[in-house]
Amino acid sequence: MNIAISIVEDDDALRESMARYFTGTGETRCLGTYATAEEALVDIPQNPPDVVLMDINLPRLSGIQCVAELKLILPKLQVVMLTVYEDTDQVYQALAAGACGYLVKRATPEEILNAVKEVFRGGAPMSSHIARKVVQSFQAISRSSPETSSLSQREQEVLNWLAKGYSYKQIADTMNLSLDTVRTYIRRIYEKLHVRTRTEAVVKFLKR
Numbered sequence: 725m726n727i728a729i730s731i732v733e734d735d736d737a738l739r740e741s742m743a744r745y746f747t748g749t750g751e752t753r754c755l756g757t758y759a760t761a762e763e764a765l766v767d768i769p770q771n772p773p774d775v776v777l778m779d780i781n782l783p784r785l786s787g788i789q790c791v792a793e794l795k796l797i798l799p800k801l802q803v804v805m806l807t808v809y810e811d812t813d814q815v816y817q818a819l820a821a822g823a824c825g826y827l828v829k830r831a832t833p834e835e836i837l838n839a840v841k842e843v844f845r846g847g848a849p850m851s852s853h854i855a856r857k858v859v860q861s862f863q864a865i866s867r868s869s870p871e872t873s874s875l876s877q878r879e880q881e882v883l884n885w886l887a888k889g890y891s892y893k894q895i896a897d898t899m900n901l902s903l904d905t906v907r908t909y910i911r912r913i914y915e916k917l918h919v920r921t922r923t924e925a926v927v928k929f930l931k932r
Contacts, residue, residue: 727844728755730773730790732790733806734782738829742777745833752840769797778823780814782808787813788821795822802843806836815850818883825830825849847891874916882909883925 729746731754733739743754755773758764761782768776776794780787790862791803804825805818813825824843827836828851839849875883878899898908919925 727752727775727840728766728773729775730756731777732758733779734759761785764790765793772798775843776803777806778803780805780809788817792821792825804839804843827851879909879913892915
């Protein structure tokens with residue numbers, strides 16, 4: 725596995741440090757680095773990576789706006805936000821724009837690498853503090869959402885673990901269930917919420 729990564733980050737030292745790290749892992753390679761959203765929007769569509777690491781607080785055009793524009797051009801592009809922001813509004817805006825993961829910048833290089841690999845495999849990683857805020861938002865909305873109230877207690881538990889970024893196998897192990905049972909719960913959750921992916925489910929709760 726050799727995952728191609730592009731980095732959009734206006735801090736020169738951090739951007740170059742990340743590029744060196746990902747080039748040296750043996751599992752990833754840095755395809756391009758950009759100091760602004762404008763630079764990324766010019767080059768990434770011509771040279772698309774597997775995963776983009778995107779800062780939110782960029783000069784002029786924000787990282788969230790950059791994600792939204794990139795997704796219009798490259799709908800299947802996988803983006804992980806790297807940010808100092810932890811508020812729910814920023815999380816929702818990033819996910820709604822098309823981001824697949826959301827990590828705080830104090831995450832270790834190894835945690836960021838694991839998030840890149842998880843996104844590449846189809847997951848939606850979030851830092852623990854972010855996941856907690858997502859879960860809290862879900863729980864607050866669940867008390868008044870007719871759609872959420874249609875979920876069984878076990879389905880709500882599964883959705884909570886999904887919102888925390890757990891893989892299907894991790895959920896099965898945590899809840900002492902078989903992998904097939906977890907898949908069944910997730911299929912029912914998606915049917916009841918009229919969504920197709922974990923990110924859509926989380927975003928739908930936050931948006932409501």
